Amino acid sequence: MRGEGGDRAERVPLATTAGDGRYPCFAAAAAPRPLSIHDPLDRIGRTYAEVDPAKVIGVVHTNEPDGGRAFAAPDEASRRIAEHVAEFFVQEMRSGRIPPEFLPLQSGVGNICNAVLSGLASHKEIPRFKVYTEVLQDAMFDLVASGEASGASSTALTLTDKKLTFLYENFGDFTDRIVLRPQEISNNPGIARQLGVIATNTAIEVDLYGHVNSTHILGTQIVNGLGGSGDFERNAFLAMFMCPSTTKGGRISTIVPMCSHIDHSEHSVQVVVTEQGLADLRGLGPTARARRIIDNCAHPAYRDALHRYLEGAPMGHIRHDLRRCFAMHLNYLEHGAMLPDLNLSALEPQHAVLKT
Amino acid sequence: MRGEGGDRAERVPLATTAGDGRYPCFAAAAAPRPLSIHDPLDRIGRTYAEVDPAKVIGVVHTNEPDGGRAFAAPDEASRRIAEHVAEFFVQEMRSGRIPPEFLPLQSGVGNICNAVLSGLASHKEIPRFKVYTEVLQDAMFDLVASGEASGASSTALTLTDKKLTFLYENFGDFTDRIVLRPQEISNNPGIARQLGVIATNTAIEVDLYGHVNSTHILGTQIVNGLGGSGDFERNAFLAMFMCPSTTKGGRISTIVPMCSHIDHSEHSVQVVVTEQGLADLRGLGPTARARRIIDNCAHPAYRDALHRYLEGAPMGHIRHDLRRCFAMHLNYLEHGAMLPDLNLSALEPQHAVLKT
Numbered sequence: 001m002r003g004e005g006g007d008r009a010e011r012v013p014l015a016t017t018a019g020d021g022r023y024p025c026f027a028a029a030a031a032p033r034p035l036s037i038h039d040p041l042d043r044i045g046r047t048y049a050e051v052d053p054a055k056v057i058g059v060v061h062t063n064e065p066d067g068g069r070a071f072a073a074p075d076e077a078s079r080r081i082a083e084h085v086a087e088f089f090v091q092e093m094r095s096g097r098i099p100p101e102f103l104p105l106q107s108g109v110g111n112i113c114n115a116v117l118s119g120l121a122s123h124k125e126i127p128r129f130k131v132y133t134e135v136l137q138d139a140m141f142d143l144v145a146s147g148e149a150s151g152a153s154s155t156a157l158t159l160t161d162k163k164l165t166f167l168y169e170n171f172g173d174f175t176d177r178i179v180l181r182p183q184e185i186s187n188n189p190g191i192a193r194q195l196g197v198i199a200t201n202t203a204i205e206v207d208l209y210g211h212v213n214s215t216h217i218l219g220t221q222i223v224n225g226l227g228g229s230g231d232f233e234r235n236a237f238l239a240m241f242m243c244p245s246t247t248k249g250g251r252i253s254t255i256v257p258m259c260s261h262i263d264h265s266e267h268s269v270q271v272v273v274t275e276q277g278l279a280d281l282r283g284l285g286p287t288a289r290a291r292r293i294i295d296n297c298a299h300p301a302y303r304d305a306l307h308r309y310l311e312g313a314p315m316g317h318i319r320h321d322l323r324r325c326f327a328m329h330l331n332y333l334e335h336g337a338m339l340p341d342l343n344l345s346a347l348e349p350q351h352a353v354l355k356t
Numbered sequence: 357m358r359g360e361g362g363d364r365a366e367r368v369p370l371a372t373t374a375g376d377g378r379y380p381c382f383a384a385a386a387a388p389r390p391l392s393i394h395d396p397l398d399r400i401g402r403t404y405a406e407v408d409p410a411k412v413i414g415v416v417h418t419n420e421p422d423g424g425r426a427f428a429a430p431d432e433a434s435r436r437i438a439e440h441v442a443e444f445f446v447q448e449m450r451s452g453r454i455p456p457e458f459l460p461l462q463s464g465v466g467n468i469c470n471a472v473l474s475g476l477a478s479h480k481e482i483p484r485f486k487v488y489t490e491v492l493q494d495a496m497f498d499l500v501a502s503g504e505a506s507g508a509s510s511t512a513l514t515l516t517d518k519k520l521t522f523l524y525e526n527f528g529d530f531t532d533r534i535v536l537r538p539q540e541i542s543n544n545p546g547i548a549r550q551l552g553v554i555a556t557n558t559a560i561e562v563d564l565y566g567h568v569n570s571t572h573i574l575g576t577q578i579v580n581g582l583g584g585s586g587d588f589e590r591n592a593f594l595a596m597f598m599c600p601s602t603t604k605g606g607r608i609s610t611i612v613p614m615c616s617h618i619d620h621s622e623h624s625v626q627v628v629v630t631e632q633g634l635a636d637l638r639g640l641g642p643t644a645r646a647r648r649i650i651d652n653c654a655h656p657a658y659r660d661a662l663h664r665y666l667e668g669a670p671m672g673h674i675r676h677d678l679r680r681c682f683a684m685h686l687n688y689l690e691h692g693a694m695l696p697d698l699n700l701s702a703l704e705p706q707h708a709v710l711k712t
Binding site: 193 | 391544545546547548549550567572574575576577578582586587590591614616617618619620621623624669670671672673674675676678679681682685686689
């Protein structure tokens with residue numbers, strides 16, 4: 001991750017796409033030091049990579065599309081999460097903690113992040129923003145094309161075939177507003193800190209103290225790699241994690257006593273958001289964090305159980321009961337529901353469990 | 357953490373020490389952007405802080421010493437850990453992964469880190485190095501005074517009264533070789549990455565997959581704050597965590613199936629070291645990591661139990677059994693030993709449990 005690239009390699013395979021000299025790489029820039037990126041769209045380095053022709057072992061021409069997955073239209077949970085996030089940012093701008101010109105957004109991959117990006121872009125009180133992230137999805141090109149977002153920097157694209165065709169047909173519209181960079185630059189901790197990036201990523205589960213599981217269901221089955229979220233959550237101006245409060249028709253609560261796998265620790269997670277609400281954890285001690293996460297983010301059907309866990313756990317700087325911290329996970333493994341006695345159909349309408 | 361300092365404050369209290377115009381702050385530098393620190397001893401900013409005199413509400417003169425805690429002479433476990441670390445660095449230099457001039461070291465606070473610093477400084481095959489860290493302890497001033505280390509950058513000192521007196525009496529010897537900076541600079545993620553810092557910190561416990569607990573015993577009782585280790589482990593060239601393999605006379609294994617609290621995730625922890633040996637986790641999948649940590653780092657008396665846990669856990673990308681992952685912790689809570697049947701006095705001499 002620290003090398004400057006092709007000049008050190010002994011053998012270099014080259015790949016080209018589109019077959020007519022157009023490349024999906026807008027600015028393949030080697031890394032000079034220091035990294036003078038003061039705006040997400042600043043370009044550094046060169047628009048080409050130098051390679052000794054003697055090292056080239058082959059050239060692969062391909063038109064094979066990426067086959068990127070189309071994301072669903074935002075569902076009710078995603079829309080509510082986007083509303084909570086937008087409302088929080090508006091308050092932060094009013095308080096002066098986020099400047100009036102806003103800050104660059106880093107955005108994870110998936111339906112929720114897409115919905116949040118779109119919700120923010122269309123929000124009247126949030127100015128046109130730029131994105132400094134790792135992977136761009138379809139929605140980003142729509143936002144840039146419409147002018148709702150003013151540009152984006154990334155290292156990779158994950159586009160549907162339809163959007164990729166659209167991009168090739170409208171290439172010139174994006175060359176000034178999209179920058180693709182080597183990953184060491186797109187995920188560089190110094191740039192994330194210097195730009196003051198706001199990191200918005202999704203969680204599989206969040207525990208009472210703000211630890212986040214982004215990768216492993218029930219501590220064992222991987223559903224996502226970590227991607228670059230670790231680079232951003234630690235070094236961002238603000239790190240936020242989002243998920244619906246329940247999954248599997250309400251049989252799983254994403255707010256749990258202890259995460260079954262931890263990718264992001266309490267030390268870096270500042271804001272948690274579900275469709276139920278937003279928990280701003282900044283400046284809170286462990287027990288206050290736990291209560292705020294339960295009251296603001298957990299589904300109402302799970303709040304009593306979570307409060308009972310917290311109040312029943314032995315005292316400590318952090319309250320935890322190692323005998324019971326995974327009881328909800330074990331219930332799911334044994335009974336197919338984290339709270340087997342919960343009557344999901346009897347929930348009041350305003351507390352209805354959202355489909356995911 | 358992002359502010360430039362006193363110019364934004366409305367009221368400013370000033371403190372001076374030593375009473376004769378000498379300040380323990382060698383270079384109180386505001387943060388210009390970009391941060392042009394390409395060597396741990398590079399100085400940026402100014403040697404003073406500008407304050408509007410109208411804002412000064414008082415000047416406090418104090419000679420009160422810090423009363424820093426003296427650290428014990430390195431014990432057998434610390435010495436062996438330092439040997440493993442030095443041997444690893446020598447191999448890394450031979451392989452070309454660490455350059456012959458070495459890289460700056462970040463070093464946590466405590467006996468083990470002190471022992472490792474001293475061990476590296478006196479090692480014949482490791483060149484004189486510089487330190488880029490957050491807190492300097494007594495040992496660092498000895499290493500700089502003797503010329504074994506060529507200098508150090510930090511944001512704070514934690515010195516015994518004796519060493520503080522020594523510093524004041526020999527101030528001129530250190531002004532070129534010690535730089536104190538604001539924390540946003542000492543712990544800046546961009547600088548840690550740019551310098552290629554090697555982060556060496558201590559762990560309370562390490563789990564089979566390389567997650568590290570640095571703060572909470574049994575998941576509840578805080579013994580340390582996190583300090584800046586999170587800034588360094590995520591952004592360093594190499595992140596290493598060290599601890600003795602057992603504590604409490606062997607009744608606790610620091611290598612456990614699952615950490616009872618996680619401060620640093622598997623994604624950032626590359627090397628684990630105990631007095632038993634060193635586990636280089638780079639490039640290994642989860643199960644291979646687990647076996648290497650058990651075989652290289654766990655105390656021999658605990659290896660069978662840890663292997664049994666691993667092999668008996670349900671398959672997955674990560675193998676874990678949420679029913680049993682804290683069994684060793686619960687044994688300690690209930691029986692005063694993680695493996696109550698273990699006969700510590702019957703251990704073979706070469707496997708003797710180290711006092712801590």
